[in-house]
Amino acid sequence: MQLPVILRGRAVSGRGVGATLGVPTVNLDTVVTSAVAGGVYCCWVFPPSGAGRPGVAHLGPAVTFGQTKPTLEVHFLDGAGVEHGTTLAVQLVVRLRGTIRFADAAALTARLQQDLAQAREYFRSAPPPDGAAGLASGPTPEGF
Numbered sequence: 837m838q839l840p841v842i843l844r845g846r847a848v849s850g851r852g853v854g855a856t857l858g859v860p861t862v863n864l865d866t867v868v869t870s871a872v873a874g875g876v877y878c879c880w881v882f883p884p885s886g887a888g889r890p891g892v893a894h895l896g897p898a899v900t901f902g903q904t905k906p907t908l909e910v911h912f913l914d915g916a917g918v919e920h921g922t923t924l925a926v927q928l929v930v931r932l933r934g935t936i937r938f939a940d941a942a943a944l945t946a947r948l949q950q951d952l953a954q955a956r957e958y959f960r961s962a963p964p965p966d967g968a969a970g971l972a973s974g975p976t977p978e979g980f
């Protein structure tokens with residue numbers, strides 16, 4: 837699989853578990869297929885207008901919590917999330933790891949902090965995002 841990959845979707849409510857782990861996420865209604873390897877990615881997130889924002893994405897089922905349905909969710913490294921219903925383009929730029937089934941929420945939380953640190957390190961010297969990637973509006977065929 838060659839990166840970057842761009843996925844699109846609308847921000848929807850998740851199960852609300854992310855915030856309890858200290859890493860609030862925006863869930864997307866993107867139809868996740870096996871075409872893109874699951875796991876944790878550094879990403880640029882493009883709202884319908886404005887600049888790309890750095891984030892960390894998880895693509896796949898939250899197996900630690902017994903979930904089987906793969907989802908796409910994003911944690912914004914620059915703070916605030918976005919309103920529900922906002923269409924986002926998520927440009928996956930670097931894959932950090934695969935999805936892991938952790939023994940418990942505490943083990944996942946510890947790993948999330950490592951993921952965030954790695955992502956911040958990446959964005960310290962990352963090239964700026966390609967503005968053209970922010971084509972978040974328009975029709976979304978097959979959920980992409």
Ligand SMILES: Cc1cc2nc3c(=O)[nH]c(=O)nc-3n(C[C@H](O)[C@H](O)[C@H](O)COP(=O)(O)O)c2cc1C
Pocket residue numbers: 850851852853854855859861863876892893894897898899900901909910911934935936937938944948951
């Ligand atoms: C950076 C990041 C990495 C994640 N890695 C894993 C993982 O390895 N295993 C897992 O089961 N869930 C992982 N998740 C998903 C969390 O379990 C998920 O955010 C949590 O269940 C909240 O879901 P909710 O938004 O539906 O409330 C990850 C989430 C993020 C943001």
